[in-house]
Amino acid sequence: MANQQPNSGNPRVDIEYRRKKSAEEMKHQVITFALMIFLTIVAFVAAGYEGFSGWFIVPFILILAIVQVIFQLYYFMHMSHKGHEAPALFLYSGALVGFITIIAFLTVIWW
Amino acid sequence: MAAEQKMTYETWPASPEKQTLEAKNKFLGFWFFLGGETVLFASLFATYLALKDKVPSSDMALAKDLFEIPLAFIMTMLLLTSSLTSVYAMYHMKNFNFKKMQLWLGITVLLGLGFLGLEIYEFNHYVHEFHHSFTSSAFGSAFYTLVGFHGGHVAFGLLWITTLMIRNSKRGLNLYNAPKFYVASLYWHFIDVVWVFIFTVVYLMGMVG
Numbered sequence: 001m002a003n004q005q006p007n008s009g010n011p012r013v014d015i016e017y018r019r020k021k022s023a024e025e026m027k028h029q030v031i032t033f034a035l036m037i038f039l040t041i042v043a044f045v046a047a048g049y050e051g052f053s054g055w056f057i058v059p060f061i062l063i064l065a066i067v068q069v070i071f072q073l074y075y076f077m078h079m080s081h082k083g084h085e086a087p088a089l090f091l092y093s094g095a096l097v098g099f100i101t102i103i104a105f106l107t108v109i110w111w
Numbered sequence: 112m113a114a115e116q117k118m119t120y121e122t123w124p125a126s127p128e129k130q131t132l133e134a135k136n137k138f139l140g141f142w143f144f145l146g147g148e149t150v151l152f153a154s155l156f157a158t159y160l161a162l163k164d165k166v167p168s169s170d171m172a173l174a175k176d177l178f179e180i181p182l183a184f185i186m187t188m189l190l191l192t193s194s195l196t197s198v199y200a201m202y203h204m205k206n207f208n209f210k211k212m213q214l215w216l217g218i219t220v221l222l223g224l225g226f227l228g229l230e231i232y233e234f235n236h237y238v239h240e241f242h243h244s245f246t247s248s249a250f251g252s253a254f255y256t257l258v259g260f261h262g263g264h265v266a267f268g269l270l271w272i273t274t275l276m277i278r279n280s281k282r283g284l285n286l287y288n289a290p291k292f293y294v295a296s297l298y299w300h301f302i303d304v305v306w307v308f309i310f311t312v313v314y315l316m317g318m319v320g
């Protein structure tokens with residue numbers, strides 16, 4: 001979306017437009033990065049803090065991890081851009097199979 | 112548009128990573144590979160979770176005895192920052208600025224090397240201080256397979272990016288090598304995606320107990 005080429009017929013104008021668009025996108029990337037750092041710090045503090053029980057911390061830091069990965073995929077890996085339908089299908093199929101594998105190992109296997 | 116065509120700032124397309132047919136195939140094929148990698152790492156995570164703290168005798172170190180917050184935190188910050196620097200590299204790639212792209216890729220490689228160095232120190236520390244090795248317990252095997260596989264990916268990514276940088280150092284950017292740089296940066300981001308789950312599931316959940 002952000003990097004679609006406009007067709008004004010004037011290459012110079014298009015380049016300026018594109019440069020501005022990508023500079024804007026870069027600003028979003030930096031904000032994303034700051035948020036990811038923040039989420040990481042929250043997760044480490046939550047795990048290090050004695051006052052919380054494991055029943056709270058484990059789901060909490062897992063949610064933080066998932067949010068952070070969504071940032072990474074959609075902003076850093078550009079999945080929010082147009083033309084990422086097939087990549088999304090591939091990745092989510094992989095994630096689904098992976099999720100089932102983890103559930104299976106955690107529930108079927110025991111000692 | 113021919114892939115080897117000499118490009119200028121004016122003729123450089125908005126999505127150089129998907130301009131030629133080969134580039135489109137590369138892009139699609141690489142994401143397919145990442146889907147497979149997701150399954151691979153998920154199965155290693157599943158194995159780790161099933162075998163966590165499964166040690167043959169009670170005097171052996173468990174997850175909560177091994178892991179320390181500061182080291183895991185520094186490693187996380189290094190890898191997360193290297194993810195941002197490779198975003199910067201791709202930003203300059205899209206603006207047809209080869210020198211700056213190379214510079215940011217170089218910084219990415221340095222941060223990755225720092226991460227890898229700390230991981231080697233960490234493994235060495237566990238083996239010598241805690242006798243926690245690949246063969247000492249099921250826990251050890253699962254831990255080193257999961258974290259080591261990720262470290263192997265980091266090492267491979269570093270070799271890949273360095274090779275690309277050296278191979279193309281005198282060529283500059285064209286539509287033939289731009290997709291190569293793009294795909295390598297996707298791989299680097301994916302390494303960070305996996306690490307987010309490793310520091311959460313292995314280190315933080317390990318310290319919680």
